[in-house]
Amino acid sequence: MATPPAATATNSAPTPPKPPYKAPPFSQPPSTAGAGKTETPAASTSTAAAAVVAAVAATGAAAEEPSYIITVPSYSAWFSYDSVSDTERRLMPEFFQGEAAAASGSRGPEAYKYYRDTLVKRFRVRPERRLTLTEARRGLIGDIGSVRRVFDFLEEWGLINYGVSLPGVKQGRDKREEPVAPQSSLPAGVSAPKKLCIGCRTVCGQAYFTCEKADITICCRCYVRANYRPGLTPADFKKVETSEDAKSDWTDKETLHLLEAVMQYGEDWKKISEHVGSRSEKDCIARLLRLPFGEQFMGPKEDKMQFETDDDITDESRAEISKRVRLTPLADASNPIMAQVAFLSAIVGSDVATAAAQAAISAQSQVDETNDSPADSSIGSPKEEVSSAESCYTNGFSANDLLKEASANARVQLEKERKDIEQSLSDIVDVQMKEIQAKICRFEQKELLMEKERQQLHYLQKLLFADQLAVVQHQCRPHAVTAENEADENPKPVLTS
Amino acid sequence: KFRMPTRDNLVPIRVDVEVDGQRYRDAFTWNPRDPDSEIISFAKRTAKDLKLPASFVPQMLQSIQGQLAEFRSYEGQEMQIKEKIMPLKIDLRVNNTLVRDQFLWDIGNLDSDPEEFARTLCDDLNITDPEVGPAIAVSIREQLYEIASQSVSAMREAKVSKKRRAPEFASNSKAMNNAVDMFKYFGSKGSVIRKRKEWYLYAPVVDVVPNEEVVVVDTTE
Numbered sequence: 001m002a003t004p005p006a007a008t009a010t011n012s013a014p015t016p017p018k019p020p021y022k023a024p025p026f027s028q029p030p031s032t033a034g035a036g037k038t039e040t041p042a043a044s045t046s047t048a049a050a051a052v053v054a055a056v057a058a059t060g061a062a063a064e065e066p067s068y069i070i071t072v073p074s075y076s077a078w079f080s081y082d083s084v085s086d087t088e089r090r091l092m093p094e095f096f097q098g099e100a101a102a103a104s105g106s107r108g109p110e111a112y113k114y115y116r117d118t119l120v121k122r123f124r125v126r127p128e129r130r131l132t133l134t135e136a137r138r139g140l141i142g143d144i145g146s147v148r149r150v151f152d153f154l155e156e157w158g159l160i161n162y163g164v165s166l167p168g169v170k171q172g173r174d175k176r177e178e179p180v181a182p183q184s185s186l187p188a189g190v191s192a193p194k195k196l197c198i199g200c201r202t203v204c205g206q207a208y209f210t211c212e213k214a215d216i217t218i219c220c221r222c223y224v225r226a227n228y229r230p231g232l233t234p235a236d237f238k239k240v241e242t243s244e245d246a247k248s249d250w251t252d253k254e255t256l257h258l259l260e261a262v263m264q265y266g267e268d269w270k271k272i273s274e275h276v277g278s279r280s281e282k283d284c285i286a287r288l289l290r291l292p293f294g295e296q297f298m299g300p301k302e303d304k305m306q307f308e309t310d311d312d313i314t315d316e317s318r319a320e321i322s323k324r325v326r327l328t329p330l331a332d333a334s335n336p337i338m339a340q341v342a343f344l345s346a347i348v349g350s351d352v353a354t355a356a357a358q359a360a361i362s363a364q365s366q367v368d369e370t371n372d373s374p375a376d377s378s379i380g381s382p383k384e385e386v387s388s389a390e391s392c393y394t395n396g397f398s399a400n401d402l403l404k405e406a407s408a409n410a411r412v413q414l415e416k417e418r419k420d421i422e423q424s425l426s427d428i429v430d431v432q433m434k435e436i437q438a439k440i441c442r443f444e445q446k447e448l449l450m451e452k453e454r455q456q457l458h459y460l461q462k463l464l465f466a467d468q469l470a471v472v473q474h475q476c477r478p479h480a481v482t483a484e485n486e487a488d489e490n491p492k493p494v495l496t497s
Numbered sequence: 498k499f500r501m502p503t504r505d506n507l508v509p510i511r512v513d514v515e516v517d518g519q520r521y522r523d524a525f526t527w528n529p530r531d532p533d534s535e536i537i538s539f540a541k542r543t544a545k546d547l548k549l550p551a552s553f554v555p556q557m558l559q560s561i562q563g564q565l566a567e568f569r570s571y572e573g574q575e576m577q578i579k580e581k582i583m584p585l586k587i588d589l590r591v592n593n594t595l596v597r598d599q600f601l602w603d604i605g606n607l608d609s610d611p612e613e614f615a616r617t618l619c620d621d622l623n624i625t626d627p628e629v630g631p632a633i634a635v636s637i638r639e640q641l642y643e644i645a646s647q648s649v650s651a652m653r654e655a656k657v658s659k660k661r662r663a664p665e666f667a668s669n670s671k672a673m674n675n676a677v678d679m680f681k682y683f684g685s686k687g688s689v690i691r692k693r694k695e696w697y698l699y700a701p702v703v704d705v706v707p708n709e710e711v712v713v714v715d716t717t718e
Contacts, residue, residue, distance in 0.1 A: 114616075118627075132546035137525065139627030141612045141634050143507045144539060145531040 076157050081117055084109060088116075092153055094146070115140055115150040116159075123160045127336050130161050163336040209239055250287055258284055361399040499576045499649050502641055504608050506530075508568045509638035514556040521553055524635040526612075527561070529568060536561050568642075575652045576645060580605040585640050587701075591629045593711055596622075598701035602637075604644050611637035622703050 078085035089096045095112035118140055123131045137147045154160040209223045250258075254276055261275035261284075269281035276284055345353035500506045507526040514521045523543075540557040544550075580603055587598040598618070603609065615634035624630070691699065706714075 134543045134546035138631060141615050141630040143505070143526040143528045145528045145535060148535075148539065148542075 076159055079120075079157075079159055081120075084113060084116075088112070088153075092149065094149070111142060111146070112150065115142060115147055116154060119151060119154055120159050127163075127339075254279065255287070255291070258287060262288065358399055361402065365398050365402065498578070499571045499574050499645065500607075501638065502578065502604050502607055502609065502645055503638070504610050505612075507638065508565060509635045509642055510561055510564050511635070511639070512557055512560045514553055514560060516550065516552050516556065519549065519553075521547065521549060521557070524632060526631075526635060526638060527565065529565060533562070536565070571646055571649050574649050575656075577648045577652055578605050578607065583644060585637060587633055587636055589632055589636055590706070590714065591632045592626055593706050593708065594624060594626050594629050595704040595706055596624070596629060596633065596701065599699055601699075602641070604641060611641070618701065622701060624703060 078087050084096075092112060095109055119131070119136055122136060122139065133148060133151050136151055137144060140147050151160065209219075210217050257276045258272065258279075261272035265271040265275070269284060272284050273279050273281045279287070348356075501508070506529065508529050509524065510527050511524045512521065513523075537558060540554050540561065544553050544557070582601050582603050584599055585602045587596055589596055611634045614637065615630045618624075618633060619630045
């Protein structure tokens with residue numbers, strides 16, 4: 001279950017009833033399109049962008065399509081395991097300011113880093129699964145309040161539970177109005193009534209489950225997550241497939257008509273649907289795609305799929321197409337969107353995937369040029385599709401330039417990295433030398449001290465000797481000479497006597 | 498002057514709620530400075546995350562609030578803080594891991610940190626289950642809380658009865674029995690290094706229990 005159509009509530013999660021964060025002027029991820037970007041989570045609802053940007057590692061995508069997928073704010077280019085960025089310092093002051101934080105214990109920067117790193121690592125181990133606070137805090141040593149705040153912060157900024165569908169029931173309750181509106185505006189070309197899931201209020205995809213007892217329809221996801229009334233058991237539900245063909249079977253005749261029409265009219269879907277008869281344009285396209293050889297026909301047309309709205313397949317192609325290939329070293333394979341892309345491109349075949357990618361790049365550059373909100377792509381009329389498809393192709397060559405530029409950039413950065421490394425190596429060596437020098441100094445000082453002490457001891461010895469001499473002289477004058485000699489040899493016996 | 502004798506004034510909370518045959522047991526640390534609204538949202542969130550029915554929430558709430566109220570009732574009162582070394586014990590089972598340990602802790606040290614101790618212990622003993630750490634920290638805090646509250650009640654007794662000296666000694670001796678007399682160790686005849694024959698007493702023991710035994714123990718509990 002790749003794209004989460006049930007992610008309706010994610011839009012609301014990043015817009016909590018907290019005061020919106022002051023928009024920090026943090027560096028935006030370089031390759032993301034200008035349109036459709038949001039800086040703060042609170043502003044996410046305002047984007048109506050339809051351009052979807054590929055997410056690599058920590059970068060997020062801003063995407064909204066007319067129907068289900070919800071805007072996720074762009075964010076988090078600043079995240080790195082090695083350090084705490086300014087964004088975090090600003091937004092989580094309890095760990096970084098105040099006398100409690102200075103104690104650097106359970107309240108300090110190290111604690112924040114420990115919580116954050118553990119939470120992110122834990123999520124990334126199973127990125128398709130939602131990490132709950134309870135599960136997370138059970139593995140974290142610290143007080144609940146702080147853990148919860150870090151967890152919420154990370155979730156809001158998409159470093160945790162990004163792209164994972166949320167449990168529909170409780171959280172979606174007051175947000176039902178939002179997804180209902182876009183779904184009611186499904187384009188008129190829908191051939192059969194779509195099944196709406198009671199649990200998460202999204203359109204059920206391939207299959208859904210019905211329950212006779214309560215006359216409820218839920219989608220697969222809700223079924224698996226047991227997102228239905230407590231009184232029902234999994235056994236009460238029956239699975240129903242909803243493939244396009246099942247809705248109304250394509251007879252051979254219709255398929256034949258379709259093929260004829262395609263051969264005859266090429267890309268004019270209106271005429272094709274007329275020729276076929278009682279099939280809408282979308283149905284025809286979908287059916288053609290489903291045919292084993294449909295890809296041959298659909299190669300050049302796939303970029304038009306981004307303007308389709310309700311078909312599952314078209315969803316996938318759109319998601320695939322509109323993602324931009326980012327040339328960064330941070331290719332995190334656990335990222336859900338990249339995994340999707342990999343999966344889809346594996347399915348579809350390399351030729352189609354490259355064609356799609358090319359078209360996507362050219363479309364993206366087009367968007368960049370016009371700097372318009374990519375609401376263009378939501379226009380669905382066939383004629384515009386055709387013309388834009390053509391213009392997409394002529395722009396395809398700019399892809400090469402982009403790639404060259406990108407590789408040059410990469411090389412420059414490599415150089416910089418090398419220089420940095422050398423610099424830091426020499427710094428380290430310097431520091432070591434200084435350490436050794438300091439040690440040598442200290443040892444010299446100690447030697448001096450020892451010398452002094454030794455001299456003092458000698459001096460004392462001599463004094464002692466002189467004293468003894470005096471005593472002996474005093475005691476036995478006649479024996480002074482011999483006593484002296486004795487004293488010379490062994491002072492001790494003289495003393496004890 | 499009452500407070501937890503640790504660097505962070507955090508309260509150990511233990512919750513054990515049973516509703517309709519479902520049991521929820523948990524232990525964690527709470528910051529008493531967090532507002533009470535946090536308790537409610539925490540209880541709700543936990544119930545939702547664990548897919549517990551909503552009937553759990555009021556009982557959880559009651560339990561947590563009760564323990565916090567008890568902690569707060571101690572807060573205004575006087576407590577004796579002086580260097581006193583007490584042995585603390587850890588004896589717990591978390592999922593498949595058993596930990597048994599005994600160590601000396603200075604309850605007069607207001608900079609001590611049970612969380613750091615728990616973290617270090619888990620790292621040093623290579624305990625892979627991340628849930629063990631918090632359990633250890635909570636266990637230590639509970640023992641410290643116990644000692645601190647005893648000290649408060651001792652002070653109260655001392656104040657109530659006019660004869661200051663005798664009761665102090667008498668009530669302190671309860672705790673003193675456990676406290677280690679450092680003179681024995683640091684006197685002229687003693688040595689700081691623990692006698693070899695006592696090493697086994699103070700060595701931590703970590704056992705990993707196979708799943709069948711866990712099931713058995715859970716059902717007996």
